Amino acid sequence: MPDGALKIYYLSEVAVTVEFGQQIAENLLNMVNGLNKLLYQKPFPGFNTTVPAYATLTVFYDPVLVIKTDLPGTSCFEKVSAYLNDLSLQMTPTKPAEGDIVTIEVCYGGTFGPDLAEVARFNGLNINDVIKLHSAATYKVYMIGFVPGFAYLGGMDERLATPRRATPRPLVPAGAVGIAGQQTGVYPLETPGGWQIIGQTPLNLFDLGRQQPSLLKAGDTVIFKPVDEREFNRLAAR
């Protein structure tokens, strides 16, 4: 860290937030994930869990346990802040924290992507260009929010940016791949949704049967791989 003092603010009696900045930027994402990783390796007594976001890491704890520790400070907020400040000094800013690389197969267009033609029309492209641009980029998972397993992805080609649909659909199927403004993402659950749906993945983005139910986590790299309907059905049947 530059000067050894993190910006930390109070969220609630059981959580503090470390703020690394105010923009969506890969170097901030690396700091969030770096501190997150370090904290899981070296938790303080009473540590519960974290919520990484674009440029913040929120740390949840049990005040009853924290107040009993001999960390410096007279309140839990001070004690946890002191610990996090100390921990941040052990971060190596040159080495970005590494996530996993996850390939998400997508069947673009047709009934799987009812808005693909609209995205193409809006941007003056043909359908194949949209598929090519969307699947050529590598995306970064900045955070998981909205509904369980929903990943906010950074890195979409600006030529694909399309406003949300004027009227949201009452139900978007699980696995729907959508575009809204500069963002792209995959709906993990069947929910109402206003994004432009360009395709669908047969993968289960949130599966209670997995040790980590969310397929994606902050810091991961995502690649979309176009597949045809037959391949979609084969993968879906697995």
Next chain:
Amino acid sequence: MSTIQDMGRYQYLSQAVPVSGAMDTLSARIANKAVGNGDNAAVIEFTYADAEFIAETGLLIAYVGDGAIFQSGEQVLPPERPLFIPSGTNIKLTNNPSGSRTYLAIAGGWDLPGILGSKSTCLTAGFGGLEGRTLKRGDTLKNDDKLTTNAQQIVQNFKQKLQKNDTNDTLFYPAWNIPRQLLLPAGRKTIRVVPGNEFGWFNGRSIAVFLSAPYIIGRQSNRMGYHLEGAVLERAKKDELLSTAVTPGTIQVTGSGGMVLLMADCQTTGGYPRIAQVAAVDMPLCAQLKPGDSIFFKEISRREAEMLYIEREQQLHQLTIAVQCKFYKQYHAKHRP
């Protein structure tokens, strides 16, 4: 609406799984303590008095909360204490206008599978509790028969009393109760808040209004959040907040200047500025509010909120011991050589 809840699901927040859990954790915990359970045992959360059930065997239960009174025929069952309900008892919930949520605990807790470390119903994603849904007519629930030592002692004690009276088909309960009012006066309408990180984004007049004007609980309020109707707040700073963690108790101010108080099933992240955070010790009061109720906000410091939290935990710990002592003494007095 009735759902299964415990103290919530904290380990999967990073995967956007909501905390869920009892809205009024204080009432849920007291109900569990009354039957000797650990605080995290699964309870039924009733919203209003929309339920009726039959005990198919003798049951040791307790109920706490301001949404309903339990009645068996004409007989009112007193809250905040263990109750022995004989087999065949029909219990009907009767509306209690002073609140909205009531918790039913059973010795051992309701027996349901833990999903992602909790038995709470996650309605957003449809898992946890009973098949991830609200309870409906015809559902059958049973208790987990792995009782804690405390629960065993209470059951033992009740059995002895019933044997002495040569009956086990009478409703039976002690004269004492656990006075929740002493921990948190239910009628209080002033909710204590700590300024949120974006408190300074609002102009002075708006902050003054926020801390003095009444706010009404809106009609669309649910387990995810309450819409607060009242004076609109104005921003002094027009920045966009980059989405970051929010938590139950967070008060967000939407684009139109309206406020949303996030509750147990809220999203894990949000992008609206946060004017304040409700003190955790006052969240049980918020859980009992109904659409149309009017509340006021009062500012306290984060240190005060934290001290109140730790104090409340100590009081609740003492309560466990107090219940333990009641039965421990009686049990051992009988078995003294």
